[in-house]
Amino acid sequence: MWNTRYVLDSRPIGLATEANFRREEVSLREPGEGEVLVRVHYISVDPAMRGWMNEGTTYVPGVELGAVMRAFAAGEIIDSRHPNWKVGQMVTGLLGVQTYAMINGEYLTEVDINSAPLSWYLGVLGMPGLTAYFGLLDKGNPKPGETVLVSGAAGMVGSLVGQIARIKGCRVAGIAGGDDKCAFLKNELKWDVVINYKSTSDLPAALKEHLPDGINIFFDNVGGNILDAALTNLGRGCRIIICGAISQYNNKTIQGPSNYMKIITARGTLTGIIVLDYFDKAAEALNDLSGWLREGKIIYKEHIIPSIDQFPFALNLLFTGGNIGKLLLRIPIE
């Protein structure tokens, strides 16, 4: 049996390219004591992956050159020498960008594909779902009637944050790039205000026009000019939750928010969400999210690319704004 894998070959400057990875076909060995072999069905493609390609440590260490590119993935156990796991169980974990993963059984999570499709455990019922849930509810503490603004609003995390905010009785506004994304937010998700930043020449003016009472919670996935625009229109006591800065991940020098003093005059706070901190509370969140999905209160969109060979292309889709909803690679069954 052969494993197809993407290894980090060089560190990108700006956008990652195909040349930063080495595609390898290697033969699979037998599992050692405590190891499990997983056949990967879905690989999650996340903005954070670009950061993992850099040298040094942020909230986790960067991927080492020569190592399989780090990725969350989901699949089926096809061999096991770990007492807790047996063939046929479905699992998620940091399986990497590869078609088969040999992994210590300690680092796997079992998922139930009778209650939801396998791929959902990489999205709405996985890390991104928990990020949206705890970022909004724990860090943001939204109150009914408050105005929540989300950037990167058509992305996996952004679209979920806005939907949870609506469930909690908030007025929801989203900033996204392009007509398709805005139509999705407006027509399918029924958000109150949707702003296409690509066709808006003066974003601060647009925010002031559409949100005249100011923003109570700003959930930011984008950074850069969009963060600065939001800071011009804060309501008193605003909570700014930084989840990501996708506009900046490919830049050598990060553009800091020049309007940060507006946080002070608004008596606001800026903080962030690191989902790793919430693993012990995950069950509560997954229970809520599953319920909302069942009741149709959350619409969940996936953007599935059916080949591991599209991995470098897929990664850049996130940064060029090409996806709506959760971006995944699917490994076809041979």
Next chain:
Amino acid sequence: MWNTRYVLDSRPIGLATEANFRREEVSLREPGEGEVLVRVHYISVDPAMRGWMNEGTTYVPGVELGAVMRAFAAGEIIDSRHPNWKVGQMVTGLLGVQTYAMINGEYLTEVDINSAPLSWYLGVLGMPGLTAYFGLLDKGNPKPGETVLVSGAAGMVGSLVGQIARIKGCRVAGIAGGDDKCAFLKNELKWDVVINYKSTSDLPAALKEHLPDGINIFFDNVGGNILDAALTNLGRGCRIIICGAISQYNNKTIQGPSNYMKIITARGTLTGIIVLDYFDKAAEALNDLSGWLREGKIIYKEHIIPSIDQFPFALNLLFTGGNIGKLLLRIPIE
């Protein structure tokens, strides 16, 4: 009787100059019903004044062109048509940059010059004192043993923040510009770590060297490169309290903190202090501050310039780093 006053004549670009003000000598009228006439003894010169010279509203509206320049000041009532006030009482208030102030009696605060010198009510026992007290204690919530870093450390607010932090059992580090300021912090205030940013080529490296366990509270009066340097060395759960950005007030475009994502990975928060929000709790703070002054736990330094005609020069001293401690104009008794 003649009043000498400084009126805002034009809005500065960059540093304020003498040409932005008009010095006027005008005759004083009699107080109207409810008004009080105050002979000004001390005028407070504060970094916030530069912001008040700009158009538009931040936490307060800007000074209008043609109006007396806004300033906190202290003096003696020499005429009164307000039932609560009589001649001889000593007061503080927003009296403006002028030698006499005609003001509605509602907007004055009485001070007791038997318990402290009049000028102290513009500093350690006034707005700057309350700013330091509530900024550090309410927003920062310092715990014994924590490391508190202060920028603009030799200024009025900065030097007080560090001293209160020491009283609360914290390890205190300060960043200041120049040998005199650093000697004051090191030798007189006995701070644990003092860094002269003007003679430090790599401030992030210096912070890492002197504060290897990271910063628990960063109290920032400066912004710009100093804020960005501090963000590289945050401890887990760090509180960043923005009080000011004196390095940026004269700039057309504010330099935002490009390292703001470090706040997220440190699980930190950024917030600010607006002293107006704490007036109802002022008594408690003034009681503590007075006690610490009496017990010699706080050393309080003033930099007094003995003429109203030095006002434009004095204002710029704040931005060129020329003062240690509280900067004041004293109006000589004629």
